[in-house]
Amino acid sequence: MIRFEHVTKTYKGGITALRDVNADVQKGEFVFLVGPSGSGKSTFLRLLLREEITSEGRIVVAGRDISRLSHWKVPQLRRNIGTIFQDFKLLPSKTVYENVAFAMEVIGRPRSVIRTQVPQVLDLVGLAKKAGRFPTELSGGEQQRVSIARAFVNRPLIILADEPTGNLDPATTVGIMRILDRINRTGTTIVMATHDQRIVDAMRRRVIELDHGQLVRDQARGVYGIGTDVAP
């Protein structure tokens, strides 16, 4: 589903954020992306979204080389990728329902589909009863669930989550991880960048660790801490 082949990313200022990274993520995998701040996690995700372009190497997503994707095909790529952020990025002037519906509206889904899909997804994240609320009327965990609903409502192949639990307390975090796990079970590939040691250790999923832009560990059922069986 996602393949990094000798990917190097050097920003304009000369800072190298990723150095010769190789990784292969299969369809339906759940991958934790760990590493200290500045290790290249965000660049990894930004490259996948084609917010940045690789300096060297190539990235293949769903069989397509996205490093050479023409400008106008980028939206098509993004329709296959759902995104979740630490700061939720919800629209404050829209209700929960409208926030989720917005993601369908702007890619031109028919209204009848929107009307059936949005309540379903809100039900999945446990917010069916709060569809009419505004984001400011919700707790942090609830807001993050809205953003998960928005990321998932178009049934993407991949969900990228950038520190989705960074602002949340441990109890709320568990709830969020349960929802992500449920989405993963539908066959959606999930790549989650995180600093949260507890959830990585508890979930025991594949862990990719970056340090100073280099891939230092790729472990099948890993933990957050220093790994032993580094992939070749």
Added chain:
Amino acid sequence: MIARLQYFSRETLISLRRNLLMTLAGILTVAVSLSLFGGILLLSKWVDHGTEVIKGGVRLEVFMTVNATKQQIADVRTNLEADPQVESFRFLDKAAAYEEFKRIFRKNPDLVAAADPESLPTSFRIVPKQAEFTNAIKRRFAPQAGVDDVATPEEALRGLLSATRTARWIFIGLSIVLLVSSLFLIVNTIRLATFARRREIEVMKLVGASNWFVRVPFMAEGLVQGLIGAGLAVAVVVALKIGFDSWFSSPTGFFRDFYVTTSDAVSIAVVVVVLGILIGLVGSLIGLRRFLRV
């Protein structure tokens, strides 16, 4: 498709309302600059029609008496051909004179109906080699047999022509400056609108909205401003056209040859609307450039 149109119109309206003052400023400058531009074009047309005689280079016109004989006309023609100070000339027979008469008195159908082509004089329109020869030619031809009068277009008309030529360029320059500033105002309005909605734009791009989908509401916003402004300017042009018709309607006054036709006004209105559309679209495209890089 219908859902999309509803989405676009809703978003456009929201944005127009949110920036109401900027929107109004944009509309008004477009209206003022296009009114000035359209007004100048109309005035130019009006002066063009009124000064056609001079423009054609005609400096004097020899009117034959109504019952001048063919021989007398032929004599005058021969003399004109032989005259070293005459550059060229054109003969207007009775039918051509009648056409002129109908044009001059087009607002006076009774007079036209009463006129008989046979009762009108024939004439020669003469272009002298140099403007200074005008009076000499006049003196030579006025006493000839069969010549009723030699008319020279009024000096005032010529003065008016050169004055309006200068005024036209000044006003066209002014209206271009205003048009450019209205373009900048629209650019600024659209920039503010994209800034006010940067979160929405960010989300739209993240979920894979196409660039055009993001752009259309903003372009529609610019277009609406350009169109409303152009609409106001068209109203001004129409009002001016009506004004020209009624202020200078006397069939005999100094301005009797000055007029604007409906088709003049329509073509000017078209130019004004096209300019309005262009300003709106170009303004919004420039305004959008910065924000919409993927």
